[in-house]
Amino acid sequence: MYPSSALGEFLRSRRARLRPEDVGLRSGVRSRRVAGLRREELASLAGVSVGYYTRLEQGQSPNVSEEVLDSVARVLGLDGEEIAHLHRLARASRLREQVRPERLRPGVRLMVNSFTEVPAIAVGRRGDILAWNRLAHALLAPHWPFEIPEGEARPNFVLIDFLETGFSRGLYVDWEQKARDDIAYLEGALSRFPGDEGLIALVEELTAASPEFRALWAEHPVSTCASVTRDYRHPVVGVMTLTAELLRTPDDEGQGVTVFQAEVGSPSRDRLRHLADLLAERP
Structure with missing residues (x-):
């Protein structure tokens, strides 16, 4: 199960980002054994006892109130996405039910295939690619088979990005x-x-296999990943700037459909169309 320490790990990562002067405190002359604010400093500013905040970081306060979380978030200077993540982590410490295996609805698969001019994928909560159209396959992972099997053999975009050193590393400019x-x-x-x-x-597999994953995981980056614009360096058609919009399917436990689009009239749109034309020419 997801460890109860997840909430504490996130809080410590955000506490380490702050200096005393960031929250109106004098840094003093004593050397600080840890980066960022001390627990007692944050607890005082948030209006809770040091003991209570310590238990919160240790995962021993499963019934923490939303008011306390909001107060801690205010001191830490969390943004909207980070605040929502903090509240989810607090709820997650009380939830341990099993989840059903992921299965893609036929209707979602049909929707992905209905996109003929832009890449589209159906993605699961673990980062598994559950379905993709021909253009998404040519853009993201042409070295993988197009037909996606059921179960553990499905392509996973996180595993591909961290553990494959070939196509994926060259595809993303950043x-x-x-x-x-x-x-x-x-x-x-x-x-x-x-x-x-x-x-x-x-997560355990990636932590064991990738030093890059371990280092970045310790920073606990937070984002809804709902809309992301990035540059792709495709080996066939060149660099394209595409915006990926993630559309959640609310009744499928974390699944979603991501559609990749380029600005109308842009060179990226022309290159994406050229990639589609090349696919159409194949037997």
């Missing part, structure tokens, strides 16, 4: 930002589905 977004995706999924043992196993 690979490190893509890696941060991947981790934010997993962070969000784990806060919503703490009982998903497959998610836990995926």
Whole structure:
């Protein structure tokens, strides 16, 4: 199960970002053994006891109120997405039910295939690609088979990005930002589905196999990943700037459909159309 320490890890990562002067405190002359604010400093500013805040970071306050979380978030200077993530983590510490295996509805698969001029994928809560159209396959992973099997053999975009050193590393102009977004995706999924043992196993696998993943995971990046614009360096058609819009399917436990689009009249739109034309020419 997702460890109860997840809330504490997130709080410590955000506490480490702050200096005393950021919250109106004098830094003093004593050397500080830890980066950022001390627990007692944050507790005082948030209006809770040091003991209570310590238990919160240790995962021993499962019934923490929303008011206390909001007060802590205010001191930490969290943005809207981080505040929502903080509340989900607090709820997740009380939830441990198992989740059902992911299965893609036939209607969602049909929707993905209905996109003929732009890449589209159906993605699961673990980062598994559940379905893709021909253009998405040619854009994101042409070295993978197009037909996607059921179960563990499905392509997973987080595993591809971190553990494959070939196509994926060259595809993203800013690979490190893509890696941060991947981790934010997993962070969000784990806060919503703490009982998903497959998610836990995926994080453990990546932690063991990738030093880059370990380093970035410790920073706990947070993002809804709902709309992301990035540059793709495709080996066939060149650099394209595409915006990926993630459309959640509310009744499928964390699944969504991502559609990639380029600005009308832009060189990126022309190159994306050229990639589609090349696919159409194949037997």
